[in-house]
Amino acid sequence: MSLSSLRDQLNQIAREETTPDADLARQFLESPELSTTELLTAAGIPREKHFGREVRIHILNNVRNGHCGEDCGYCAQRKTAPEDVPAYADKTETEILAEAQAAYDSGAFRYCMVTSGRGPGPRSVERYADLIRKIKSLYPLEVCLSAGIVTDAALAQELASAGLDRYNHNLNTSREHYEHICTTHDYDDRMATLETMQSAGVALCSGVIAGMGERPHDLVAAALALRERNVPSIPVNFFIPVQGHAVERPARLSADYCLRVLALFRLINPRAEIRMAAGREIHLGDRQSEGLQVANSLFVSGYLNVRGSDAHTTIRMIRSAGYTIDTQNSDLPAQLEDLLVEAKSESATGHDTPADVVMKDMAQLRPYQKS
Numbered sequence: 464m465s466l467s468s469l470r471d472q473l474n475q476i477a478r479e480e481t482t483p484d485a486d487l488a489r490q491f492l493e494s495p496e497l498s499t500t501e502l503l504t505a506a507g508i509p510r511e512k513h514f515g516r517e518v519r520i521h522i523l524n525n526v527r528n529g530h531c532g533e534d535c536g537y538c539a540q541r542k543t544a545p546e547d548v549p550a551y552a553d554k555t556e557t558e559i560l561a562e563a564q565a566a567y568d569s570g571a572f573r574y575c576m577v578t579s580g581r582g583p584g585p586r587s588v589e590r591y592a593d594l595i596r597k598i599k600s601l602y603p604l605e606v607c608l609s610a611g612i613v614t615d616a617a618l619a620q621e622l623a624s625a626g627l628d629r630y631n632h633n634l635n636t637s638r639e640h641y642e643h644i645c646t647t648h649d650y651d652d653r654m655a656t657l658e659t660m661q662s663a664g665v666a667l668c669s670g671v672i673a674g675m676g677e678r679p680h681d682l683v684a685a686a687l688a689l690r691e692r693n694v695p696s697i698p699v700n701f702f703i704p705v706q707g708h709a710v711e712r713p714a715r716l717s718a719d720y721c722l723r724v725l726a727l728f729r730l731i732n733p734r735a736e737i738r739m740a741a742g743r744e745i746h747l748g749d750r751q752s753e754g755l756q757v758a759n760s761l762f763v764s765g766y767l768n769v770r771g772s773d774a775h776t777t778i779r780m781i782r783s784a785g786y787t788i789d790t791q792n793s794d795l796p797a798q799l800e801d802l803l804v805e806a807k808s809e810s811a812t813g814h815d816t817p818a819d820v821v822m823k824d825m826a827q828l829r830p831y832q833k834s
């Protein structure tokens with residue numbers, strides 16, 4: 464396809480007059496003639512149309528860590544991981560409620576409870592449902608749960624009835640590439656969970672991890688599968704190479720490639736909340752603010768077992784780049800003004816960017832644990 468025809472198609476897609484097929488989407492990702500700036504500008508059109516210049520902050524809370532019998536090759540908690548991560552069974556209710564409050568105080572739009580393991584049984588679901596009710600009665604936060612495979616409609620309904628706003632279950636990659644990242648469950652298990660939760664009326668959060676040895680068409684296939692399911696929240700993670708990971712350790716992804724992947728997901732899923740998720744600090748470095756041209760949400764305070772930028776640093780980066788925080792916390796704007804004053808005396812990209820992978824320790828994973 465000629466460059467002018469590629470540009471015409473890109474502009475039509477940016478205006479949402481049409482949607483890209485797999486071949487066209489792959490060309491957007493790979494064409495050396497189409498600059499990253501051009502792609503970001505086009506993908507920024509639906510971002511601003513549906514989300515203005517707002518950014519939503521998400522905070523992850525590992526309510527259970529380690530002890531996992533699955534072998535997801537990208538996960539430090541998998542059964543065969545050589546490096547021990549701090550392991551604990553379920554956090555107490557007091558700890559979880561304290562973390563929900565901290566998330567609300569940081570301006571988080573959504574609070575995500577994440578557990579290790581293949582999937583929850585009836586007793587775990589009963590506990591999560593109780594926690595969801597309590598968190599939502601105390602704070603005007605949306606609550607997301609990421610608890611693994613759920614294919615039992617009754618369990619899904621119990622979570623929906625408790626008021627669960629979203630269920631996270633990432634597709635991670637394409638059906639074709641899935642066997643290279645995990646052997647204990649497959650792509651169809653993942654898709655069945657999405658179907659079960661969606662049928663129960665819970666909105667989905669499902670995304671990918673780029674940089675696990677996949678080819679561009681795998682990312683395109685995953686983006687199209689998420690569009691087909693009408694997934695409203697899509698975390699785009701960039702593989703964080705923890706020592707001993709089972710998937711092939713890639714070279715550091717280039718910032719340009721990461722930005723093009725974010726643009727691709729926005730162009731294929733124009734109305735979805737696209738999250739510049741795990742690994743943004745490591746792979747995008749001081750170009751993270753460019754990612755906000757197409758992504759409208761991110762995580763603060765790190766990821767499951769790896770540290771990342773804190774809320775203060777991230778909010779300063781967002782405000783310095785000219786975006787606002789979409790928060791449920793009406794007290795937050797006053798605090799943001801203080802941060803903005805500080806930000807004006809610093810460079811627009813002067814935020815803390817961990818250059819290397821730093822694992823969380825127990826104190827960071829369980830800040831409210833009573834000794």
Ligand code: SF4
Pocket residue numbers: 531532533534535538539540541542578579580581611
């Ligand atoms: S991603 Fe979840 S299911 Fe897979 S190994 Fe890690 S904790 Fe276990």
